[in-house]
Amino acid sequence: MQVVSAAEVAQYLTWQGVIDRLRHTFVNGVESPPRHHHAMYRPDGEATMLLMPAWEAAGYIGVKMVNVFPQNAEHGIPAISGLYLLSEGKHGQPLACIDGSELTRRRTAAASALAAQALANEDAETLLVVGTGKLAPMVIEAHASVRPIKRVLIWGRNPSKATEIAEEYASRFDTQVVEALPAAVAEADIVSCVTLSTQPIIKGEWLTPGTHVDLIGAFRPQMRETDALCLRRSQVFVDTYAGAKGEAGDILQAIDEGEFQFEHIQAELAEVLTGAKPGRSDKDAITLFKSVGASLEDLAAAIELWESLPKHH
Template structure:
């Protein structure tokens, strides 16, 4: 069995290839039972172990194990860590063990880009990133792979990290670390949020016609990145219905507030990509994409890494 490092994962997941692979897997579908959640009661707070299996009908088999420790943020340590085991489908023999954190952050950003390719306006040039964690640079790169991004505005509670990220991408985009989130959102074509916030950061009243809102965080009912007004005003799409129903804090809280209902979701990614349901209704529509992650996304990314490496041999 081959051990694949985070560096190998990064080198073998070019954005356009990964986005194409994800699109193909969403269209074709795989077997993916609900993810297993196991609460871990630690001295400094509760953590979670996630097990995410998926397999193709006659092809690859995979499973990811992820440990989520939200309290790590206060110590400057990534909140998630994990591994992915990929097996061949004929005899079930393990092929590779991949470093899971790099796989996860790249496939997560690529799913956001896949959705933006269907939902964001084709002329979207201004991207606002909310959050300065490990996903933030991935979201910049992934969105820029599908839309003609020229300006990137970065907001985060840690101003120094926002400034550092803006500086890192200043040679590719017109970048700025912003302190006023409201003004940045009002000027955005795409707003992409990746935080562990339990308070609404983006207000629906700030969204201008034509904006695409990408919500990546809030994977628990107690978490949210947007208020209910975003869902009342927006045309809402999700990566999977099962994930949205079970884990999407933004959706759950909007429903609790009485401003949204689950049956108002217009489509999931598979329906969009198969052409079974339409995307944004007009140039002026506000679109909202809520993702929580799915096992098929990890399987797609792991297959792409494996086949890129095999082709290079």
């Protein structure tokens, strides 16, 4: 069995490869039971273990194990760590143990890029990234692989982190750290939010015709990045209905406020990709994609990575 490090994931998992693989997997489907969620009581507080299994009907089998330790913040260690175990489908033999954080980071950005490929206007060239965590550079790279991005605006609560990202990508794009969000949202073609916010950061009144809003951050019901007006003004799409129903804070809180209904969601990503349901209605529509992540995406990314790795015999 091969052990695959974070550096190797970054080296061998190309954006084009993983986005194409995700498209294929969303269209063809896999078996993916709901994720298992186990509370673990540790001496210094509660932690959570998540298990996310998925398998192809006659092919690969995979499971992601994720440990969530909020108390790690006090030690300067990331709160979330995990690994992905990929097995072959004929005899169930393990193939690879893959760094979970890097795989997740890249599949998450790739899923948003796949949605943007289907929903954003083809001439989208200004990207606004809201948030400066580990996912921010990923969404820049992923969106730029599917749309002709020329300008990247970066907003963050921590201006020095925003400056760091702007400098890192200054050779590839016209990058700019922004302070005034309303103006930045108004001029962006794609607004990608990657924060851990529990309060709306993006207001619906700021959105302009033709914008595509990409919401990645709020993956628990109590988190949100947008107000209800964002949803009301948009054609709303989700990665999966099941995930959105359980975890999409932006949607669930807007429903609680009486401002949105689950039935208002236009489609899940697979329906748009297969043509079962329409995507963006016209150039001036505002589209919104809310993802919370799905085990299907991890399996797709792990397969793509495995098939791209140089094999050690």
